[in-house]
Amino acid sequence: MKGGGGGGGLVWRALLASVLTCAALRTTSSDPSDEACLTHLSESIQDPTRSLQNWTKATFANPCNGFTSYLRGATCNNGRIYKLSLTNLSLRGSISPYLANCTNLQALDLSSNALTGPIPTDLQYLVNLAVLNLSSNRLNGPIPPQLTMCAYLNVIDLHDNLLTGQIPQQLGLLLRLSAFDVSNNRLSGPIPATLTNRSGNLPKINASSFEGNKDLFGSP
Amino acid sequence: MLSGIPARNGNGGAADLGDLAFFLFVLDSRIWLPTKCLCEFRSLFVTVLVKIAFCADELNFPSEAVLGDALNALKSNLADPNNVLQSWDATLVNPCTWFHVSCNSENSVTRVDLGNANLTGTLVSQLGQLPNLQYLELYSNNISGKIPEELGNLANLVSLDLYTNNLSGPIPTTLGNLGKLRFLRLNNNSLSGTIPMTLTNVTSLQVLDLSNNVLTGDIPINGSFTMFTPISFSNNKLNNPPPSPPPPIPSTPSPSAGTTTGAIAGGVAAAAALFFAIPAIALAMWRRKKPQDHFFDVPAEEDPEVHLGQLKRFSLRELQVATDNFANKNILGRGGFGKVYRGRLADGSLVAVKRLKEERTQGGELQFQTEVEMISMAVHRNLLRLRGFCMTPTERVLVYPYMANGSVASCLRDRPESRPPLDWQIRKRISLGSARGLAYLHDHCDPKIIHRDVKAANILLDEEFEAVVGDFGLAKLMDYKDTHVTTAVRGTIGHIAPEYLSTGKSSEKTDVFGYGVMLLELITGQRAFDLARLANDDDVMLLDWVKGLLKDRRLETLVDSDLQGNYVDDEVEQLIQVALLCTQSTASERPKMSEVVRMLEGDGLAERWEEWQKEEMFRQDLNHTRHPNTHWIVDSTSHISPDELSGPR
Numbered sequence: 001m002k003g004g005g006g007g008g009g010l011v012w013r014a015l016l017a018s019v020l021t022c023a024a025l026r027t028t029s030s031d032p033s034d035e036a037c038l039t040h041l042s043e044s045i046q047d048p049t050r051s052l053q054n055w056t057k058a059t060f061a062n063p064c065n066g067f068t069s070y071l072r073g074a075t076c077n078n079g080r081i082y083k084l085s086l087t088n089l090s091l092r093g094s095i096s097p098y099l100a101n102c103t104n105l106q107a108l109d110l111s112s113n114a115l116t117g118p119i120p121t122d123l124q125y126l127v128n129l130a131v132l133n134l135s136s137n138r139l140n141g142p143i144p145p146q147l148t149m150c151a152y153l154n155v156i157d158l159h160d161n162l163l164t165g166q167i168p169q170q171l172g173l174l175l176r177l178s179a180f181d182v183s184n185n186r187l188s189g190p191i192p193a194t195l196t197n198r199s200g201n202l203p204k205i206n207a208s209s210f211e212g213n214k215d216l217f218g219s220p
Numbered sequence: 221m222l223s224g225i226p227a228r229n230g231n232g233g234a235a236d237l238g239d240l241a242f243f244l245f246v247l248d249s250r251i252w253l254p255t256k257c258l259c260e261f262r263s264l265f266v267t268v269l270v271k272i273a274f275c276a277d278e279l280n281f282p283s284e285a286v287l288g289d290a291l292n293a294l295k296s297n298l299a300d301p302n303n304v305l306q307s308w309d310a311t312l313v314n315p316c317t318w319f320h321v322s323c324n325s326e327n328s329v330t331r332v333d334l335g336n337a338n339l340t341g342t343l344v345s346q347l348g349q350l351p352n353l354q355y356l357e358l359y360s361n362n363i364s365g366k367i368p369e370e371l372g373n374l375a376n377l378v379s380l381d382l383y384t385n386n387l388s389g390p391i392p393t394t395l396g397n398l399g400k401l402r403f404l405r406l407n408n409n410s411l412s413g414t415i416p417m418t419l420t421n422v423t424s425l426q427v428l429d430l431s432n433n434v435l436t437g438d439i440p441i442n443g444s445f446t447m448f449t450p451i452s453f454s455n456n457k458l459n460n461p462p463p464s465p466p467p468p469i470p471s472t473p474s475p476s477a478g479t480t481t482g483a484i485a486g487g488v489a490a491a492a493a494l495f496f497a498i499p500a501i502a503l504a505m506w507r508r509k510k511p512q513d514h515f516f517d518v519p520a521e522e523d524p525e526v527h528l529g530q531l532k533r534f535s536l537r538e539l540q541v542a543t544d545n546f547a548n549k550n551i552l553g554r555g556g557f558g559k560v561y562r563g564r565l566a567d568g569s570l571v572a573v574k575r576l577k578e579e580r581t582q583g584g585e586l587q588f589q590t591e592v593e594m595i596s597m598a599v600h601r602n603l604l605r606l607r608g609f610c611m612t613p614t615e616r617v618l619v620y621p622y623m624a625n626g627s628v629a630s631c632l633r634d635r636p637e638s639r640p641p642l643d644w645q646i647r648k649r650i651s652l653g654s655a656r657g658l659a660y661l662h663d664h665c666d667p668k669i670i671h672r673d674v675k676a677a678n679i680l681l682d683e684e685f686e687a688v689v690g691d692f693g694l695a696k697l698m699d700y701k702d703t704h705v706t707t708a709v710r711g712t713i714g715h716i717a718p719e720y721l722s723t724g725k726s727s728e729k730t731d732v733f734g735y736g737v738m739l740l741e742l743i744t745g746q747r748a749f750d751l752a753r754l755a756n757d758d759d760v761m762l763l764d765w766v767k768g769l770l771k772d773r774r775l776e777t778l779v780d781s782d783l784q785g786n787y788v789d790d791e792v793e794q795l796i797q798v799a800l801l802c803t804q805s806t807a808s809e810r811p812k813m814s815e816v817v818r819m820l821e822g823d824g825l826a827e828r829w830e831e832w833q834k835e836e837m838f839r840q841d842l843n844h845t846r847h848p849n850t851h852w853i854v855d856s857t858s859h860i861s862p863d864e865l866s867g868p869r
Contacts, residue, residue: 053536053612068531070589077427104451128449152449176446 033101034081035060038071040098045115051089080104087133088112095134097122107131111157114138119158124149135181136160143182145170155179159209162186167216169194175202181209188215287329288315290346298341298363304334304664317656319600319664325684328352333599335381336360343387348373359405360384367406372397379403383429387411391430393418400424408432415458420445428452531596532608532619539563539610539617543573553677557694562622570622571607575615576694588616595693598665602657604680604690623688625681628738632676632745632780641782644791646685647742651795652820653687654679658735659813661692662728669693672726674734676741719807729807732816736802740766743795745780770796797829804832 038060042052052072063069064076075083081102087109094117095110105126111133118141119134129150139161145168147153154176163185171177172194180195187210195205196218210216288310295308307319316323322331329350339361347356348370354377364386371380372394380401387409395404396418404425411433419425420443428448435456439445542563543550550561558577564570588611596606610617625631628650631642642650654674661669671678671692680688719730741747744766769778776785779792798819804810811819811828819825 051535051537065589065593068593070533072533072535106447106449128451130447130449152447154447176441178446 031064031080033103034063037081037096037099037101038063038074040096040101044096044098045091045093047089047091049090051091052086077104083107083109085109086113091115094118095120095139099123100125102126103128105129107133109133110137112136116140118142119144119147119163121146123147126150127152129153130176131155133157134161138162140164142166143168143171143187147171148173150174151176153177157181158185159183159212160185164188166190167192167195167210171195172198177205178203180205182213183209184212186215187213189217191216191218193218286349290344290349291315291318291321291329291332293344293346297344298339300337300339302338304337304339306663316601319660322599322601324352326352330376331355331357333357334361339363342366343368345370347371350374352376354378354400355381357381358385362386364388366390367392367395367411369394371395374398375400377401381405382409384408389413391416391419391435395419396421398422403427405429406433410434412436414438415440415453431455531593531606534608534610534617534619536610536612536615536617538566539573539619541566542571546573546575557691563619572620572622574618574620576617591693592618594665594667595669598661598669598692600657600660600664602653602687602689603660603692604688618694620690623680623690624683625685627677627690628679628681628687628742629675629677631681632741632782633747641780642685644783644787648791648795649685650679650681650687651739651742651798652817654689654738655735655813655816655820657687657689658731659817661689662731662813668728670726670728671731671734674731674738676738679738727807728812729810732802732810732813733807735813735816736799736810739795739799739802743780743792743799744778745782766796767800770800794825797825797832801828801832809835 038055039057042055042060047055054070054072059071063071063074063081064079069076069081071081073084073086073089074081075085082104083106084102085107088111091110091113093115095115097120099105099108099120100122103126106128107130108123108126109131112135115134115137117139119139121144123129123132124144124146127150130152131154132147132150133155135157136159139158140163142165143158143163147156148168148170151174153174156171156174156177157179159181160183163182164187166189167182167187169192171180172192177195191210196207198204291308292310295305298305300306304320307317308315308321309318314323314327315321315329316327320333320337321329322333324330330352331354332350333355335357336359339358341363342365343358343363345368347353347368351374353374356371356374356377357379359381360383362385363382366389367382367387369392371377372392375398377398378400380395380398381403383405384407387406388411390413391406391411393416395401396416399422401422402424404419404422405427407429408431411430412435414437415430415435417440419428420440423444425444426447428445429452431452431454433456435453435458438459439453540546542565543561546559546561550563552560552562552572554560558575561573561575562570563573588609592606592609599605604620604623606618607621608619610619628642631639635641658671658674661671669692671689673691674689678689678691680690682688766778769775775789775792778796779787798816801819802810802816815824815828819828
């Protein structure tokens, strides 16, 4: 069979090569900002349980193909990362400010890990962010008032962390905010009336969202 | 009499109807029903049906006709230069066997997948008559005209993808009635008018893209629209910026805000002003610099499995849990590509987990992904759908739905006593179903997929005993590691076409050969290569054995004894004819799979058979002395190590 297969094998290989070329053309090109975002994020977090097995440079360069995501925890739309959900994976380390490069991010959920450090103020550049859930980590430092720049935020969930400082009253300006939870932190100062006593028909934030912060005082 | 086997997908009612219809055919098997008459026959049949009080099914059956009519109306309104609608045969009992159409178990259309099909023409209002339609995928065509208002009647619609067409006119307000809609992508058309406020009532809406149209007016901000950002609406003539919310941070806090909260935050305000002014300016500059790309807008919580072609990527851990750490007790079969395990996913569903054999080179990840995606694009009722995959540096795993009734081979030969043998009707349905599946791989996949190992063990049976072709696309997938060395012949002795064995070159016709042998397995219940028969001094190869028996007209010796004589002689003979046409040693003389489908449906077999017989007679005179057919197979297979031949799944 081998003797007679020479010519045929050549044709076969050429055929296969052409199929490969066609196949390669089908993959969409990646987005450089998404790549930077993912690369930096993977550098800033540690993954002791090796949950993020395919979080490798090769995948960062091509995390999405249209609607298909190749990256654990990521969801893609039209070739861009639009959702990152890395919850309950025992992740350590901190949240990279370069996350802001994932400019199409609609939802960021890093809840139930052991992340430390501050909430990067650069998250303000995620102008399409609708859901931010960083709850149940060990994040410290203040709640960045700049989050108000993310005008489409519907959900801010920061409960069960070690956040300090005051709740930025500007957050009350987020007209789409329907869920806000900062319970069980180390926050202090007044509970902004802009959140609890919102004007018009904006959804009110319940008192339970502020519980477990012994130095908080005020209205709810 | 193989024509007019009503396609049957449903449990209960529809299935019974199929049998009854077939029963009627058989009763009058001398009347050849041309397929063109099937429509009339169908309505006649419905009348008869009601009369004999088959009441449980009357709801089902007429609606199938309506479904077909709705899709036929669409077909007739579209120009189809690529012939993707070729299989949309108006004479079939229901549209469920058409390519690019999927049905639920009640034979009601649930999906129409015609994205990227180069279609032109307009949509039709009849599309609103598909009550169970969940996915209407017509994106990336050149469809023009308006979006029919009647689409608002599709109460079960989950996804409406009409993006990248030439649609004009308004977005129908009726779309606000689509209470289950999650994906609405109308971007890249010429839609005009305002965005209907009714859409904000669709609380299930997760993905909205209306960008790149000529929409005017205000962008709704309430209801479901609260989650959608400007990328959903970019490049229109909409009022800009979006009315009222969301206010970017005031660069200086307004005096009124200062007075109301002054007591608390007075001192902070001034600092905050500075604090915010800088990022605000920075943001403004940054946004200006950044070209306004066109992106899809997607809020949280999308079901990752809902979109066509979207594969779930499983983690190894998930699959380890599902298969009890790939426990031996869960092995369903071993094949040339690796072991297959039964598994149960976290959601409770049963799956077949195929752990591909190792021995691959580094860096093939992207190729694997591309291939896997290509396989996943082959969506047809008679093809085993790929549910997902898993890829780690050391593992490549494919996840398929679990097929309740195993493979045709196991049903024929490893059947537990408790289970009845496959009856003749089912065998006929298997022959047609698997032919349709293969025809789809050959004619409707781009690039086309050659199976390279068609055999009874690779034809699976779902809970309705519908044939489901499995293992396709894998031959190529596994070749990536050795594209630089001679490609090993994959296949199974007795099924391998002569030209594939001798040249290593496979084509659709290689599959046709394998299919022909599979038909013989189906008829005889025998293994393709059965050494047991060698002892009986029969021909080693099934094919030659069959030819011998057919020549002597000893049908009863040939047909599987499990059938206990319950078959129709004419039908058996026709199926054998098809099998022999498919297994001709010259590849070019074998029919295409699509021709096989037509022959099985009763179109053209007689002519082709007559022609073949003439040629065969001529050939026999010519080749009387040498008998190439028997020794090439035995000789050439003996060179191949058993490893290269895939065994049962």
